[in-house]
Amino acid sequence: MPSVAEELLAYGLELEAEGAAQVGDSFSGSPDADALLESSPEAFLIGVLFTQGIPAERAWMGPWLLRERLGHLDLRRLAEEPDAVREALQRPPMLHRFKNTLPRWISSAARRLLDEYGGDATRIWASGSHVLEVTERLAAFDGVGRKKAVMTVEILVRRFGVRLEGWECRQVAYDVQVRRVFLRTGLADRDTPDSIARAASRIYPDAPGTLDLAAWLIGRETCRPNVPLCDVCRLHRSCPRRTWLGARGVGVR
Ligand code: SF4
Incomplete structure (x- = not known):
C-alpha cells in the first residue's frame, strides 16, 4: 500500500500535469x-x-x-x-x-x-528567474507577503507554465488548509513554517511546492476543521487520521 506521502505526491503531480488552476480547474468558477x-x-x-x-x-x-x-x-x-x-x-x-x-x-x-x-x-516572473527571486519580488508588494508569494509562484509554474529556475526552492504555502493536512497525516509534527516546509522537502526534494495545491484541496474539501470526511478523502487508505489536530489561523485562500 502506498504511504501517505506517496499518495499526496501522486495527487500533486497529477494536478501539475493537468496544469490545474485552483478548484475544479477554475479560479473563480466564472x-x-x-x-x-x-x-x-x-x-x-x-x-x-x-x-x-x-x-x-x-x-x-x-x-x-x-x-x-x-x-x-x-x-x-x-x-x-x-x-x-x-x-x-x-x-x-x-x-x-x-x-x-x-x-x-x-x-x-x-x-x-x-x-x-x-x-x-x-x-516580476521573467522566464529564467529563480524561484526565490520571484518569491521575494512578489512578497515585496503590500498585501502579498510570503504565504501568498509562495502560492503565486506555484500557480505561475503549474497553471501558466512560467519557466523558473530552482524548482527545489518551490514550497508549500504556510496556509491553514495545508498545515492541517500535514499535521493530521503525520507528515509534519509541528505547526511551524519550518516544520511544514521541511516535511514537504523530505517528500519531494525536487520540487516541494508540487504538494501545495494537493494539500490545500484536501484540506478544503475533505480534511475539514470540525468534521473531516476521512472515508471519502483521497488519502483515506494511508492517513493515520490524527483528526484531533488542527491549525490555528484564519488564512483562507
Ligand atoms: S484521511 Fe481524514 S485526517 Fe487524513 S487527510 Fe483525509 S480527511 Fe484529513
Missing part, C-alpha cells in the same frame, strides 16, 4: 473572470491581493468585478485614483471584507508595477 485572470498578468496579480480572508473563488472574482465597477483596470488610474478604487470596492455588496486595506494594496501594487516593472507584471 468563465469571464477566469478569462481576465488568464489574459492579464496585472489582473492576476490584483487577484492575488484579494486571496485572503474570503473563499478562493470569491477572491478570484475580484479583479473582474472591480473592472466592471470601475470600467477599467488601468494601472495609472488605479495608482492615481485611490478614492475611486476604495469606493468601487466598498460599494454594496462589498467586494472584500478588507474594505480599507485592500484598496490601498491595489493602488500601491499599481504604482509599484508602473515604477519598477514598466507596467508589465510578467517582468
Whole structure:
C-alpha cells in the first residue's frame, strides 16, 4: 500500500500535469473572470491581493468585478485614483471584507508595477528567474507577503507554465488548509513554517511546492476543521487520521 506521502505526491503531480488552476480547474468558477485572470498578468496579480480572508473563488472574482465597477483596470488610474478604487470596492455588496486595506494594496501594487516593472507584471516572473527571486519580488508588494508569494509562484509554474529556475526552492504555502493536512497525516509534527516546509522537502526534494495545491484541496474539501470526511478523502487508505489536530489561523485562500 502506498504511504501517505506517496499518495499526496501522486495527487500533486497529477494536478501539475493537468496544469490545474485552483478548484475544479477554475479560479473563480466564472468563465469571464477566469478569462481576465488568464489574459492579464496585472489582473492576476490584483487577484492575488484579494486571496485572503474570503473563499478562493470569491477572491478570484475580484479583479473582474472591480473592472466592471470601475470600467477599467488601468494601472495609472488605479495608482492615481485611490478614492475611486476604495469606493468601487466598498460599494454594496462589498467586494472584500478588507474594505480599507485592500484598496490601498491595489493602488500601491499599481504604482509599484508602473515604477519598477514598466507596467508589465510578467517582468516580476521573467522566464529564467529563480524561484526565490520571484518569491521575494512578489512578497515585496503590500498585501502579498510570503504565504501568498509562495502560492503565486506555484500557480505561475503549474497553471501558466512560467519557466523558473530552482524548482527545489518551490514550497508549500504556510496556509491553514495545508498545515492541517500535514499535521493530521503525520507528515509534519509541528505547526511551524519550518516544520511544514521541511516535511514537504523530505517528500519531494525536487520540487516541494508540487504538494501545495494537493494539500490545500484536501484540506478544503475533505480534511475539514470540525468534521473531516476521512472515508471519502483521497488519502483515506494511508492517513493515520490524527483528526484531533488542527491549525490555528484564519488564512483562507
Ligand atoms: S480527511 Fe481524514 S484521511 Fe483525509 S487527510 Fe484529513 S485526517 Fe487524513
